[in-house]
Amino acid sequence: MAKYSDIANEMRRRIQRGEYDSNYPITDEVSLTKEFLCSRMTVKKALDILVAEGLLYRKRGHGTFIVKSAKEEKLVNVLNNENVGLTKLIGAEHVESVIIGFDIQFPSQEVAAHLSIDLQTPTYHIIRLRKWHGEPYVLERTYMPATIIKDLTKEILKGSIYDHITETLGLTIGGAHRKIRADKPGELDQEYLHCAANDPILEVEQVAYLNIGMPFEYSFSRHRYDKFVFKTVIIQR
Amino acid sequence: MAKYSDIANEMRRRIQRGEYDSNYPITDEVSLTKEFLCSRMTVKKALDILVAEGLLYRKRGHGTFIVKSAKEEKLVNVLNNENVGLTKLIGAEHVESVIIGFDIQFPSQEVAAHLSIDLQTPTYHIIRLRKWHGEPYVLERTYMPATIIKDLTKEILKGSIYDHITETLGLTIGGAHRKIRADKPGELDQEYLHCAANDPILEVEQVAYLNIGMPFEYSFSRHRYDKFVFKTVIIQR
DNA sequence: GAGTGGTCTAGACCACTGG
DNA sequence: CAGTGGTCTAGACCACTCG
Numbered sequence A, B: 001m002a003k004y005s006d007i008a009n010e011m012r013r014r015i016q017r018g019e020y021d022s023n024y025p026i027t028d029e030v031s032l033t034k035e036f037l038c039s040r041m042t043v044k045k046a047l048d049i050l051v052a053e054g055l056l057y058r059k060r061g062h063g064t065f066i067v068k069s070a071k072e073e074k075l076v077n078v079l080n081n082e083n084v085g086l087t088k089l090i091g092a093e094h095v096e097s098v099i100i101g102f103d104i105q106f107p108s109q110e111v112a113a114h115l116s117i118d119l120q121t122p123t124y125h126i127i128r129l130r131k132w133h134g135e136p137y138v139l140e141r142t143y144m145p146a147t148i149i150k151d152l153t154k155e156i157l158k159g160s161i162y163d164h165i166t167e168t169l170g171l172t173i174g175g176a177h178r179k180i181r182a183d184k185p186g187e188l189d190q191e192y193l194h195c196a197a198n199d200p201i202l203e204v205e206q207v208a209y210l211n212i213g214m215p216f217e218y219s220f221s222r223h224r225y226d227k228f229v230f231k232t233v234i235i236q237r
Numbered sequence C: 001g002a003g004t005g006g007t008c009t010a011g012a013c014c015a016c017t018g019g
Numbered sequence D: 001c002a003g004t005g006g007t008c009t010a011g012a013c014c015a016c017t018c019g
Helices: A003-016 A030-036 A040-052 A069-070 A109-115 A154-158 A161-168 A186-193 B004-015 B030-038 B042-051 B070-074 B109-117 B154-158 B163-167 B187-192
Strands: A056-059 A063-066 A097-107 A123-133 A135-145 A173-183 A201-210 A215-224 A227-232 B055-061 B063-066 B095-105 B123-131 B135-145 B173-183 B201-210 B215-224 B229-234
Touching: A003 A030, A030 A040, A040 A056, A097 A154, A097 A186, A109 A123, A109 A215, A123 A186, A135 A186, A154 A161, A161 A173, A173 B173, A173 B201, A186 A215, A186 B135, A201 B173, A215 B154, A215 B201, B004 B042, B004 B070, B030 B042, B042 B055, B063 B187, B109 B123, B109 B135, B109 B187, B109 B215, B135 B187, B154 B163, B163 B173, B173 B215
Parallel strands: none
Antiparallel strands: A056 A063, A097 A123, A123 A135, A135 A215, A173 A201, A173 B229, A201 A215, A227 B173, B055 B063, B095 B123, B123 B135, B135 B215, B173 B201, B201 B215
């Protein structure tokens, strides 16, 4: 783990435990340099992470401050734009997956294009319903090239695909590109998410990449509108 | 303007004009160092911006590559998570604002909390419909403290509030925090956005900050679901 | 081994703020 | 003025990939 990650984690912990008075700036960068025995660039990079997470903001000439609203918000259905991961987000304990469809097909033009594969590459086609505390939460339609993500089984799908990728296959997940939109519910949504014919859906379309830049997942996650908020932080440059 | 911004702008221009073959890595960081006569940290910071914009990705040990899908996408209704700004996004030419409500009130508890003001601070309460090419596009409900954003008039509201803030008032806009959700249409939505009773709405709740960390806007932007996609890039650390 | 990006250092100067 | 964050330098070593 990089030093700046360690420092970011430590500072995040302190902020969330209330070890800094949120009415005053936190310890300045030069002092943190001395505390963590590193250069100022490293401290800055660590704090950059917390700024991107919406936990801190900076005032030039003043200092670095805690975003007050951020400390309170420990809401349930919240996603920020940092992590790729699904089970991780709300903790695996109360999450349950129902497999609605699982087969292997040749990809459509659209799927092939998003996964950067050709039309002859066998591709998993997965439809899963994720429940949380027994309540339907999100309906996922996922495409993955079988050449990259090998040996998928129903057993794995009941748990976390991401664990299988990182732990069993030893691959490292890189970033992702997402598009978020509202949509009308389809038949599948109504059936599995138990939503009414006029309940909106919040859809997240995602292409996820391995650290080597290769796309490994093209997916559409359809969320109940009353159980999902997507959070993001804009940093001006 | 900072040097890394200039480099990022130049590289963005080159990528979009197709000056690099997207099947091969772009010029490596050390060579860019020599071309732009700067240190490697500065080149890296410039490329970081383009990675965050989803234009580039890096492969350690290989090089930096162009995201192919990014170059094609010059879609209409696209927002990324970098800029604060509304008129800027799609160009002011074909944008038109209809003022539906404009008055000054004491804030509610909720508004006061989000703007970090007390209940005695007079606050603008604005409802605007934004049209693009004559078509209703987004319905905005905005709260701004009259102590910070002074001298608002209907004339200003017909154009860009952001121009007024930055140019007339001489303030600098910092970042923003957003929450994105789907919602059912209300009466106002149906009336002004011309949407049907079961057309979903994509709502963006935003608290925007000045560069000095003070919130100046709390707003709810309600978009037609068929005209708006929110894009975001996740970078794994 | 050579080439790539990832991290880190120990400084430096600048821009902005307050007193 | 001193103190803050913003930018930048000119190196260094590491981790990873390829041939």
